[in-house]
Amino acid sequence: MWIVLNLCGSKMTAFDLRFGVKIYDNDWFLRHGLSAVQAADLLSEWGVTYVIAQSKFLPMPDSAVTSLVSEKDRSAYEALDDKQFRRLLGERDIAYFAVLNICFDPAFSSKHPELSAIDQHGMPIIQQDWYLGIPPDRKQNLAHKISLLERAVEELQPDAIHLGFIRWPGFWETWLDGDRRADKPEYCFSAETIARFNADTGCDIPIADPKSAATTIFTDHRRAWTDWKCDQVVKAIEEIRRALAPLKAGLEYSINTLPFLRSDFGGAVEEVFGQDVVKLASVVDIFEVMAYHQILAKSPEWPTGVATDIIRRSGQKAICTLQARALYLEGMHAERGRARDISAAEFADALAATEASPVEGVCIFTFTDLLDLRSTPSGDAMLAVLKSYRRA
Incomplete structure (x- = not known):
């Protein structure tokens, strides 16, 4: 399915959301040894129509994907030219989404402990596994992210911007069926956030005691608090869009x-x-639904259902991200009932469920996983169904 944009009087351009991949590391270059030309050719051969890609301009911290470049790879990494790679993709009609994580940046958080989130029990946020979130109302963080995006747009001229972790903190991947919400932290009840909430809503909640503030909010102001939190996410995206609009017209x-x-x-x-x-529909053109069915211990048909619900409620386009391999099996994630493998048949079932749905297309998490699976029976089967996806 195609999105058509009119870029301020220039010729009409379009990109296809049928089949994308997330490129959240540099393994295609550093470990698999592909040149930019070879990688672009391979993506084109597979039928990929868009990528959601990190870059030197928008580096990505480690998450479930090891994204940071190690010291031993630093010298080799210098040879990678992201602008060339982006240009080569464009020449092959593969749209380029430049991605930046907004409310997840452990390095920035460690430099600014005063910006830490506080939960309903008055406890500061701590890192869980790789995850350490930051609230979307932190102006210093947003200004920092906008400065990175401004340079990236100028240099890469992407077709779209993908905003990762644009939400209030919470390690959602650990929220499995049967878990109690009461056992999960909710953020943020810091003095900074409560003061801003008071100023915006006219409430007069004391800011000195986060636990007391949370109790008052949950008892007397739950609806106003929820609306305000949701509004802060919308406002953050509005501010990003406003800052980037002069740099490139028509960005999705x-x-x-x-x-x-x-x-x-x-x-x-x-x-x-x-x-x-x-x-969010007022500021988001495409909802990328992180429908990781193995992580959340769901059926392969579930991704289509949840993405379709988001389309119905938002009235906007959505793409459905599917896993190529099983994750969250070790350490704090062990013994949670997750499947230890995603079979080719299961992957095909998840993909097939989207075919007759209103979902615009799929995005595979990740490009590296597909590369690692090449020349295996499972990987070849996955690529075969992807190559034929919505080709009729």
């Missing part, structure tokens, strides 16, 4: 979207994480 914006129904965990997607897709 996509965001990481939590794969929760509005009713899941008592409305946590809005109340805890601040993602109201109805409100």
Whole structure:
């Protein structure tokens, strides 16, 4: 399916959301030894129509993907030319989404401990596994991210901007069916956030005691608090769009979207994480739904259902991200009932479920996983169904 844009009087351009990949590391270059030309040719051969890609201009911290470049690879990494890679993709009609994580940046958080989130029990946020979130109302963080995006847009001239982690903090991948929401932290009840909430809403909640503030909010101001949290996410995206608009006309914006129904965990997607897709529809062109069915221990048909629900409620386009390999199996994630493998048949079932749905297309997490699976029976089968996806 195609999106058509009119770039301020220039010729009409378009990009296809049928089949994308997330490029969240540099393994295609550093470990698999592909040149930019070889990688672009391979993506084109597979039928990839868009990429969501990190770059030297928008480096990505480690998450479930090891994205940071190690010291031993630093010298080799210098030879990578992201501008060349972006140009080569464009020549092959592969759209380029430049991605930056907004509310996740452990290095920035460590330099600015005063910006830490505080939960409903008055406890400061701590890193869980790789995850350490930062609230979207932190002006210093947003200004820093906008400065990175401004340079990236000028240098890369992307087709779209993908905003990762644009939400209130929370390690959502650990929220499995049967978990109690009461056992999960909710953010943020810091003095800075409560003072801003008071100023915006006319409330007069004391800011000195986060635990007391949380109790008052949950008892007397829950709806106003949820609306305000959701509004802060919208405002952050508005500010980003406003800053980048003079640099390139016609940019589309996509965001990481939590794969929760509005009713899941008592409305946590809005109340805890601040993602109201109805409100977000005013600033988001494409909802990238992180429908990682193995991580959340769901059926292969579930991704289509949750993405379709987001389309119905938002009235906007959505793409459905599918895993190519199993994750979250060790350490704190062990013994949670997750499948230890994603078979080719299971992958095909997940892909097939999207075919007759209103989902615009799929995005595979990740390019590296597909590369690692090449020349294996499972990988070859996955690539075969991807190459034929919505080709009729």
